[in-house]
Amino acid sequence: MPGVTSIDVARASGVSRTTVSYVLNGTPGVTISEGTRRRVLEAAERLGYAPSAAARALRRGRTDLVLCVLPNWPIGPLLDLMLDHLATALADRGLSVLVHHGRGPRPLSELWRAVTPRAVVGFAAFAPEEERAMRQAGIQVVSTMVEPDNPRAFAADQAAIGRVQVEHLVARGHRTIGYASVVDPRLVDFALPRLAGARAACADAGLPDLVAADVELSVLSAADAVARWRASGVTAVAAYNDEVALAVLAGARTHGLRCPDDLAVIGVDDLPLAALADPALTTVGQPIGPQAHYLAAAVLATLDGDSEPPPHPAEGLGVIVRAST
């Protein structure tokens, strides 16, 4: 029976729809006699009644959904953990988390209009008109991207990651440093600030500018880049992330170079596979637990209408030193 409504429950328990609603919602401020309450509950159970989400949304003017809009870039375990935390934190408020993989040809507006969520959490920046439109529709908007004017950004400062990499290599005595850039254009929001941070660290250390080269996830591409670095006197490479770093390792191997003696390499992310490489990869780890907690706190604060975002966690980036540097 695809159509059990509150009116059926009312009839079955001999009360009005009003009372059914009061009982089922536990409406504060009304007291229902124990007998009535039991009869209603029992009838609802027996009939398999579930309130119509559409009707409730229409009446209340809002849903209990939070929509997370993912960007185009590949979703990693980090993001997974973020979403887990968020779902758990929001469940306590009776909210459910829904995810949209920012792909497909439909405009985003189509989506949030169809869902009319309480809040939209963006893992990439929204177009300004888009954001305005959502706000106009009464939807809270939380943007998590690191931007100059976004105090609610959850992500670690990307530039700091590049800095930490270079500082580690400098501490190891390297003076001519290469940078292995990622090619995927979807990652540009991460790639640019990381590279800029690495550059700045070189400048601060009084070193010549680093030698940047694009590296695809193939032996050939990496071997090319390694050849260029060798020609420039590079002795250490900071890579965009662990995957790119592993490619650099493979490229160095084809040239018969030993790591770290001939070429030191440092990645980012601390993937499980980083420790399994030969040599085991030195990398920069991000404090993902704190970031996940912060995201959840920031979203809750937004929902509560707090003007102040919660305090941002300390960066806490750490170099995990292994055999490759």
Added chain:
Amino acid sequence: MPGVTSIDVARASGVSRTTVSYVLNGTPGVTISEGTRRRVLEAAERLGYAPSAAARALRRGRTDLVLCVLPNWPIGPLLDLMLDHLATALADRGLSVLVHHGRGPRPLSELWRAVTPRAVVGFAAFAPEEERAMRQAGIQVVSTMVEPDNPRAFAADQAAIGRVQVEHLVARGHRTIGYASVVDPRLVDFALPRLAGARAACADAGLPDLVAADVELSVLSAADAVARWRASGVTAVAAYNDEVALAVLAGARTHGLRCPDDLAVIGVDDLPLAALADPALTTVGQPIGPQAHYLAAAVLATLDGDSEPPPHPAEGLGVIVRAST
């Protein structure tokens, strides 16, 4: 202005709500004079009118959403591609894809009741009562898991993967074969059939049963397993996937073994990193494009009420031979 309704558009363009609805929905079977149509469109545009999803859902009895329920296991690039394809295919029908990461403490029913999607696509099996409840609510249910009685399953036959691995190793002359199992319990639906397929291939080839060992993504765990395999005379290992295979490679390294001479290793997935390992990893590739297309076709068939699912694509599993075997 968070409350522009069709009544505002009607007033602004001097017509009734009926006409506004007809124009905006392009209702088939009604003809609207060009002047009226233009005035309505213009007014809607100017006022920034967007119909209330809740009201429309209440009236029509259904939404234009399709909910994909992901299982607990880590989402990989394969799943990403699946979702992309699906979103594109469904967009042509005016449907939007929403994803639920099967985590968090809220019961699934909470979710689909709140969304009331046209269809739910499950990437893991649903509990029977859950599935029944969804069907009762008028929601189409598509389960993609490979099950004996599920002709709509999209995933490749997992047992076939294990078979192909072992057959490759046997063709290379190996007679005593090890299997590197994954530990993560969330992957059990994949792990068990793969192992069973590998076992069956051994039996078919008249070989002794394979030597299975759990391998975590750590050098220590892998080294342990390698020691046991060596003690059993194992000369080749089929791994649950590429990550596990890379761990085995690392474990072999700590024992000073050479691959493939002392120990051959074959993975599954053809991750980009597989080609970057030392030695480059032989692996089993899955035909992901066809699978993605099949999933989309199966969902569309379900929505159309077809009793027959579309023809299943050929398996097309292929061994990508590299240096590790």
Added chain:
DNA sequence: CTGAAAGCGCTTACAG
């Protein structure tokens, strides 16, 4: 070609 009216299923002042 266009409009007045009913009704989707719920919640919540308001009255008793």
Added chain:
DNA sequence: CTGAAAGCGCTTACAG
């Protein structure tokens, strides 16, 4: 403590 009624915003027979 409980009920009759209004109204959320839309779509769609029905009538003109």
